[in-house]
Amino acid sequence: MEYLDLTPYKYFSFPLPMLTVGWLGAGHGAQDSGAPPMTAADLRTLRAASRRRGMITLGWHSCDFCPRVEDWLEGSRSGNGEYHYYGRDGNTYAAPVMIMHYVEVHAYRLPLQVRQALTTPGELPWDxxxxxxxxxxxxxxxxxxxxxxxxxxxxxxxxxxxxxxxxxxxxxxxxxxxxxxxxxxxxxxxxxxxxxxxxxxxxxxxxxxxxxxxxxxxxxxxxxxxxxxx
Ligand SMILES: [Zn+2]
Incomplete structure (x- = not known):
């Protein structure tokens, strides 16, 4: 499934509105957002925010850019489920588990808005x-x-x-x-x-x-x- 970054999430039903991030596909490629390349710190932040999957049984994603291989060999090129990032900006961002692969292998650049939402210091306030x-x-x-x-x-x-x-x-x-x-x-x-x-x-x-x-x-x-x- 492919969606442009920061468009309203509508892949599955969820009790909160969310924005899509990292739903890459053949149509729009790596979606150049104009954001600078991901730094090592950006990568650490994203990885730390991507510890726990949700929506696990609901959808399977595989990379449109890597050559197709047998399913059992897919490894990091495919994945099941989503990460939800609860920004301190009040937005909730939904990414496929493949997002780390897109960053690491296909130079996907997370929009700055999301990087900032993930790095704003302090605890997420009860909202x-x-x-x-x-x-x-x-x-x-x-x-x-x-x-x-x-x-x-x-x-x-x-x-x-x-x-x-x-x-x-x-x-x-x-x-x-x-x-x-x-x-x-x-x-x-x-x-x-x-x-x-x-x-x-x-x-x-x-x-x-x-x-x-x-x-x-x-x-x-x-x-x-x-x-x-x-
Ligand atoms: Zn790939």
């Missing part, structure tokens, strides 16, 4: 996007795929309200049956913050605790985070 995701996560009547995606994306907010929503979600049996592992990973990603001190996890469902264990195995300060770790 309307966070409110919406927390509301979707906890709404039994909401679309179950939305709820599962909300469980993944809420961990972008290092905020006690995100943790409280995830902890409450951990006891929703229907949600946990499909997204328990992701709920656990998100809780695990928030456990190192002061607001999480004293949080008891022993009474959480097993699948959630397994997710927590997995998150703790790959802390955010890991020097060599694999892109698309989860």
């Amino acid at each position: 309307g996007r966070a409110e919406r995701l927390a509301e979707v996560l906890l709404a039994p009547s909401a679309d179950m795929e939305w709820r599962a995606e909300a469980a993944i994306d809420l961990a972008h907010w290092h905020d006690p309200r995100a943790l409280a929503a995830l902890r409450q979600a951990a006891y929703d049996e229907e949600l946990i049956s499909i997204a328990g592992h992701d709920v656990g990973i998100s809780i695990g990603m928030l456990l190192s913050f002061d607001f999480a001190s004293g949080l008891r996890t022993e009474d959480l469902p097993l699948v959630v605790r397994e997710g927590i264990t997995e998150a703790l195995r790959h802390p955010a300060q890991d020097e060599h985070p694999a892109a698309g770790l989860w």
Whole structure:
């Protein structure tokens, strides 16, 4: 699927409006945005922001620029799922997992607007996007795929309200049956913050605790985070 950068995302249904970034294809090539080449720091920032995939079962992408090979050999030239970047500029950017490949192999240049959104210092402030995701996560009547995606994306907010929503979600049996592992990973990603001190996890469902264990195995300060770790 190919979209011009910074156009409204419409590949799949998602509870928040998003802008596309890095959806390259044969029609528009690497989409020269006029931005300068990516520096090593830009690359580190993007890689750090691209640790956790969402929308995993929904779409498979492969590189239009590399020669076609057998599916099992595709490796980094194809991928399943998306990264969501929650900018401090209030925008949410959706990229295919292939974005790192496009940067590293095809000299794709992330638009400056997105680089700036990713590097603005400070924590992401709790905002309307966070409110919406927390509301979707906890709404039994909401679309179950939305709820599962909300469980993944809420961990972008290092905020006690995100943790409280995830902890409450951990006891929703229907949600946990499909997204328990992701709920656990998100809780695990928030456990190192002061607001999480004293949080008891022993009474959480097993699948959630397994997710927590997995998150703790790959802390955010890991020097060599694999892109698309989860
Ligand atoms: Zn390629």
